Amino acid sequence: MRLIDLHTHSAASDGSDSPTELVAAAHAAGLAAIALTDHDTLAGLEEAGAAGRRIGLPVIRGCELSTTADKALRLHILGLWLPRDTGSLEERLRELRVKRDSRNERIVGLLRACGLEVSMEEVREQAAGESVGRPHIAAVLLARGYVKTLADAFSEYLGRRGRAYVPKEVMRAGDAVRMLADLGASVCLAHPMLEKPAPEDLAELIPELIEQGLSAIEVWHSAHSDEDTRIALDLALRFGLCPSGGSDYHGANKPGLRLGVGYGNLRVGEDVLENLKRLRRERGLPV
Numbered sequence: 436m437r438l439i440d441l442h443t444h445s446a447a448s449d450g451s452d453s454p455t456e457l458v459a460a461a462h463a464a465g466l467a468a469i470a471l472t473d474h475d476t477l478a479g480l481e482e483a484g485a486a487g488r489r490i491g492l493p494v495i496r497g498c499e500l501s502t503t504a505d506k507a508l509r510l511h512i513l514g515l516w517l518p519r520d521t522g523s524l525e526e527r528l529r530e531l532r533v534k535r536d537s538r539n540e541r542i543v544g545l546l547r548a549c550g551l552e553v554s555m556e557e558v559r560e561q562a563a564g565e566s567v568g569r570p571h572i573a574a575v576l577l578a579r580g581y582v583k584t585l586a587d588a589f590s591e592y593l594g595r596r597g598r599a600y601v602p603k604e605v606m607r608a609g610d611a612v613r614m615l616a617d618l619g620a621s622v623c624l625a626h627p628m629l630e631k632p633a634p635e636d637l638a639e640l641i642p643e644l645i646e647q648g649l650s651a652i653e654v655w656h657s658a659h660s661d662e663d664t665r666i667a668l669d670l671a672l673r674f675g676l677c678p679s680g681g682s683d684y685h686g687a688n689k690p691g692l693r694l695g696v697g698y699g700n701l702r703v704g705e706d707v708l709e710n711l712k713r714l715r716r717e718r719g720l721p722v
């Protein structure tokens with residue numbers, strides 16, 4: 436069985452590979468298909484799609500949105516099989532990127548108040564694309580020698596307990612799901628166990644999200660332990676969601692995390708993709 440990877444990031448957001456490089460790497464890794472799911476931007480999709488067609492690798496058009504839900508849960512939502520006509524989505528994503536910009540400026544302000552010499556200009560230079568965020572700021576801190584690793588940048592400054600933490604203004608989970616579902620995307624709850632929520636809290640929220648159009652849940656993910664995977668698979672079965680999976684590849688921005696296999700043990704088979712496609716066909720949606 437060939438492997439697939441339905442959660443990847445390019446330099447259009449906070450990955451290090453250009454879309455073309457990402458597709459080439461996926462092909463070299465022998466993957467049967469990938470989805471490009473950059474944060475808050477569709478800017479990499481055309482290039483990735485073209486590279487995929489040249490090389491013979493199917494590239495599913497996706498994106499990832501950060502959201503909040505009840506129980507103070509922060510949920511990431513993937514839209515897969517985004518249509519080509521994305522006018523209304525583009526508008527909404529642009530608003531999210533504007534919010535990112537003002538948040539980034541506040542973070543840089545806090546870093547400067549900590550005595551660190553960092554500028555928004557440098558941060559923008561770190562970012563190849565239009566969706567700029569904390570990983571780019573982390574790269575600046577690393578380049579300037581203020582931290583020894585990207586992970587340290589998060590634990591010391593940028594993460595939830597960091598000295599320059601600024602929460603991100605995000606959409607409500609149900610609204611994000613509805614917006615993507617209305618476009619005909621397959622909507623997937625990403626890495627549900629990333630922050631180790633109580634599974635029952637997730638179970639309480641999922642029916643509302645399904646009502647808004649959620650149809651899949653990321654069972655296999657690099658940050659999921661075996662136990663997390665089991666919990667997510669249970670949720671999929673319990674609520675009739677399609678199991679999905681991906682590595683959350685970010686290139687050099689997540690060291691040690693490889694396409695398709697994550698930190699080594701991830702395996703998402705082609706049958707997962709076939710299953711997602713079957714559901715789309717049943718609903719009359721294009722694949």
Ligand code: AMP
Nearest residue numbers: 449474567568569570585586589594603
């Ligand atoms: P942002 O969207 O600007 O809040 O940045 C979120 C991104 O930062 C995530 O997608 C991860 O790629 C990265 N990230 C978040 N927490 C950490 C961490 N503790 N260590 C390394 N990268 C992180």
Ligand code: ZN
Nearest residue numbers: 444449474685
């Ligand atoms: Zn990311």
Ligand code: FE
Nearest residue numbers: 499511625626
């Ligand atoms: Fe995520």
Ligand code: FE
Nearest residue numbers: 442444499683
């Ligand atoms: Fe991601």
